[in-house]
Amino acid sequence: MQTLTTQVAIIGAGPSGLLLGQLLNRAGIDNVIIERVSGEYVLGRIRAGILEQGFVDLAREAGAAYRLDEEGAVHEGFSIAQGDRAHRIDLKTLTGGDVVVCYGQVEVTRDLMQLRAAAGATTFYHAADAKIHEPLSANSRVTFRYEDQDYELVCDFVAGCDGFHGISRQTIPQKLRTEHERVYPFGWLGVLSETPPVADEIMYCKSQRGFALASMRSNTISRYYLQVPIDEKVENWTDALFWAELRRRLPKVCADRLVTGASIEKSIAPLRSFVCEEMRYGNLFLVGDAAHIVPPTGAKGLNLAASDVAILYQALRRVYDDDDRSSLARYTEVALRRVWHGERFSWWMTNMLHNFGDMTVDGMAGATFSRFMQSQLDYYLGSENGRRVIAEQYVGLPYEKI
Ligand code: APR
Ligand code: PHB
Numbered sequence: 459m460q461t462l463t464t465q466v467a468i469i470g471a472g473p474s475g476l477l478l479g480q481l482l483n484r485a486g487i488d489n490v491i492i493e494r495v496s497g498e499y500v501l502g503r504i505r506a507g508i509l510e511q512g513f514v515d516l517a518r519e520a521g522a523a524y525r526l527d528e529e530g531a532v533h534e535g536f537s538i539a540q541g542d543r544a545h546r547i548d549l550k551t552l553t554g555g556d557v558v559v560c561y562g563q564v565e566v567t568r569d570l571m572q573l574r575a576a577a578g579a580t581t582f583y584h585a586a587d588a589k590i591h592e593p594l595s596a597n598s599r600v601t602f603r604y605e606d607q608d609y610e611l612v613c614d615f616v617a618g619c620d621g622f623h624g625i626s627r628q629t630i631p632q633k634l635r636t637e638h639e640r641v642y643p644f645g646w647l648g649v650l651s652e653t654p655p656v657a658d659e660i661m662y663c664k665s666q667r668g669f670a671l672a673s674m675r676s677n678t679i680s681r682y683y684l685q686v687p688i689d690e691k692v693e694n695w696t697d698a699l700f701w702a703e704l705r706r707r708l709p710k711v712c713a714d715r716l717v718t719g720a721s722i723e724k725s726i727a728p729l730r731s732f733v734c735e736e737m738r739y740g741n742l743f744l745v746g747d748a749a750h751i752v753p754p755t756g757a758k759g760l761n762l763a764a765s766d767v768a769i770l771y772q773a774l775r776r777v778y779d780d781d782d783r784s785s786l787a788r789y790t791e792v793a794l795r796r797v798w799h800g801e802r803f804s805w806w807m808t809n810m811l812h813n814f815g816d817m818t819v820d821g822m823a824g825a826t827f828s829r830f831m832q833s834q835l836d837y838y839l840g841s842e843n844g845r846r847v848i849a850e851q852y853v854g855l856p857y858e859k860i
Contacts, residue, residue: 467613474746475619476570507562508757510854530561552849594740630739642729650723670707729753756804
C-alpha cells in the first residue's frame with residue numbers, strides 16, 4: 459500500500475471536481491483528484507453548454523475563462539415556440555442586463571484539464587475501487603487501486619464530485635440522508651451534427667408530437683434533442699428519421715431552413731429530478747451531480763454544480779486561511795437553497811413543455827394535466843412579468859455567500 463497525503467481529496471474529474479481543484483490550486487490548497495475512467499472518456503460525454511453569469515465569474519476567478527471569454531457566444535435571449543409561434547424571452551431586457559453564455563461543457567472540462575496538467579497537480583485517471591474511510595474522524599482517507607497498486611490518500615477533506623452513480627453519496631449512511639426523486643416517463647434523444655444551427659439563439663419547442671430543442675455549440679455545430687419514450691432505443695433512430703421528426707416539431711419557418719447532415723453523436727438521456735438532502739457527512743462534502751440531478755430543460759445541471767463548488771471553496775478557504783471551521787456546518791443548507799430553486803425551475807419547464815400524452819401525472823389524467831400546463835405556459839408567455847420570471851431564473855439566481 460502506497461500512502462499519499464493531501465489537504466483535499468477530490469473524487470471525480472468532471473466539471474465539479476476539476477473546477478474545485480483549480481480554485482484550490484490557485485489558493486495554494488493541495489488537492490488530488492481520483493477519477494475512475496480516462497480523461498478522453500470524460501471528454502467524450504456530450505453535455506449541455508449554457509453558462510450562467512455566476513459560472514462565468516467563477517471560471518474567471520479560477521483563471522479558467524481565457525478560452526470561454528474568447529470563444530463563448532453571449533446569448534441575450536432564447537425562444538419558446540408553441541407550434542409555429544415562437545415567443546422570445548429577451549433575457550437582457552427583462553433582467554436589466556443579464557445574459558447567458560453558450561460554451562460547451564466539454565470545452566469547460568477540457569480547459570480545466572489542461573490547466574491542471576500545466577499546474578502539475580496530481581490526478582489519477584483509471585483509478586479503481588475508490589472508497590472513503592472514516593469521514594467522521596481526523597483520520598479520513600480515500601483508498602483506491604491504480605496500475606495494480608493499492609493507494610491510500612490521507613486527507614483533511616473529501617469532495618465527492620463523482621456524479622450521480624458515484625460512491626460518495628452512498629458513503630453517507632442511509633438514515634442520515636433523505637432522497638427526493640422524480641423520474642419522468644420520457645428521455646431526450648440528442649444529435650450533434652456539423653451543420654449550421656437553425657437559429658442564432660436556443661429554441662425550446664412545444665409541439666403536439668412532443669418536445670424538441672434546437673441548440674448549438676458554434677456557428678457550424680448544432681445540437682438538437684427530441685422527447686422520446688423512456689424505453690426508446692437509439693438504434694431505432696437513423697439520422698433521416700431524426701431529421702424528419704425534428705422538422706415536424708420545429709416552427710414551420712425553422713423547419714424550412716433546417717440544414718441536416720450526418721450525426722457526430724447520438725444518444726438518449728433519461729430525465730430525472732433528484733436531490734439528496736444532506737450534502738455533508740463529517741469531512742465528506744457532496745458536490746454537483748453526486749447530490750442532485752435536474753432534467754436538462756432549464757440548462758441548470760452544470761450551473762448548480764458550479765454554485766456548490768463556489769460554496770465549498772469559500773468554506774475551505776475559511777478553514778485554511780482563517781482557521782475557521784464554522785461555515786462547513788452551513789454547507790448543506792446554503793447549497794441546497796439554490797439547488798432547490800434550480801430543481802423547481804427545471805421541473806416546471808419540463809412539465810410545461812413536454813407532452814405527457816394520456817399518462818397520469820400528479821394523480822391527474824394526462825389530458826387534465828396538459829390543460830393546466832398549457833394554460834400556465836400561455837399565461838407566462840403572454841405576460842411581460844411572466845417572461846421576466848422565466849428570464850430571471852434562466853440567467854441564474856444569485857450565489858449566496860456562506
Ligand atoms: N471513482 C472515481 N471517479 C468516479 C467514480 C468513482 N467511484 N464514480 C464516478 N466517477 C467520476 C465519473 O467518471 C465522472 O467523470 O466522477 C465524474 C463525475 O462527473 P459528472 O457526472 O460530470 O458530474 P459533475 O462533475 O458533478 O458535473 C455536473 O455534469 O452530468 C452533468 O448535468 C450535469 O452538467 C452537470 C455536470
Ligand atoms: C444543449 O445545448 O445541449 C442544451 C441547451 C439547453 C438546454 C439543454 C441542453 O436546456
